[in-house]
Amino acid sequence: MKNGRMQIVITENEDFNPLVIEGLKKIGDVKTYNVASTSELIEVIKDAEVLFVRLRFKLTESVLRQAPKLKYILTATTGLDHIDLDYFESVDGQVISLKGATDFLNSIPATAEHTWALLLALMRNLPAAYADVQQGFWRRDLFKGNNLSEKKIGILGLGRVGVQVAHYARAFNMQIGYFDILNKNATNLIQFKTAKELFAWADIISIHIPLNAENIHYVNADLLNGLQSNAVLINTSRGAVVDESELISKIKNKQIKGYATDVLENELEIDIHTNELLKLSKSGYNVIITPHIAGATFESMHKTEEFIFKKFLK
Secondary structure, eight states: OBTTBEEEEESBOTTOOHHHHHHHHTTEEEEEOBOOSHHHHHHHHTTOSEEEEOSSSOBOHHHHTTOTTOOEEEEOOSOOTTBOHHHHHHTTOEEEOSTTOHHHHTTOOHHHHHHHHHHHHHHTTHHHHHHHHHTTOOOGGGGOOOOOTTOEEEEEOOSHHHHHHHHHHHHTTOEEEEEOTTOOOOTTSEEOSSHHHHHHHOSEEEEOOOOSGGGTTOBOHHHHHTSOTTOEEEEOSOGGGBOHHHHHHHHHTTSSOEEEESOOTTTTTSOGGGOHHHHHHHTTOSEEEOOSOTTOOHHHHHHHHHHHHHHHHO
16 A cells, blocks of 8 residues: 555456546556556556456466455456455455345346347357358358247256346247256246256257356256257356367267357466367357357446445445
8 A cells, every 4th residue: 555545456447437447546546457468467466455357367376476465356247267266365355246246237138138149149040141241142041040939948047147038038939948956936937847857848058057166067968968959058157167078079969059158168278279169160060159248248347347346435
């Protein structure tokens, strides 16, 4: 703390909520960056007491050890797998996030909207059709798709985003089923006693479970084997909740019709060029990958940054 003021660092300042920056300046000295590498990250956080981050980097123990004065990490996310919580809490650090902010998060539709965008793109072959037109063709018959109306959508995890996705599914005249370990009772939805029963029933699986120790590779060979061969999966949760090696095998063998995801396992650590799912996508398989942008809308990011700032003040 210099001159009695907290040292605050924002690591990714592009389109950051200006009202939050002004608010932070009232309580500390604020430095904003658009950090491009881990080495640069380590350099800018070495004197920080408060760190406001997004999802570009993983704050591992080795990174956090370079910031010995750090007391608070602010992150406008529900998932926290980009932070080594065990280490940071062991040195009395505090993470302030959106986790558990149910009432507020119900007003944020970005992830559910992106889920629906991925679903429509997958079912209607939009990326392939668009790319074909870009190549100068007009081949309508190559890109026949499927209606959503009357299809069975299975929602794995009926939390905030799952409920929002179910709401959109009603507008598309779909049959809606779900499985949730909390055994929630939802009006006008079909509740399944096990995830395996849900997977066997559905034409579409939309994944909305959190990533924790119990949920790593939750969508495993057993569940994937139960899918119909014409089924598709959508993932806007976290990459590690799906066993990607098993999924890749099923896609290659045409046991699953398609996969659209906004997340990859270890996405902050892998070389994207060597990723096997990306290779499938480039090879003409019905695989769509977006770079963890489901929550990245201007409106949602500004609202969540403001919420985290106010939570920090409290």
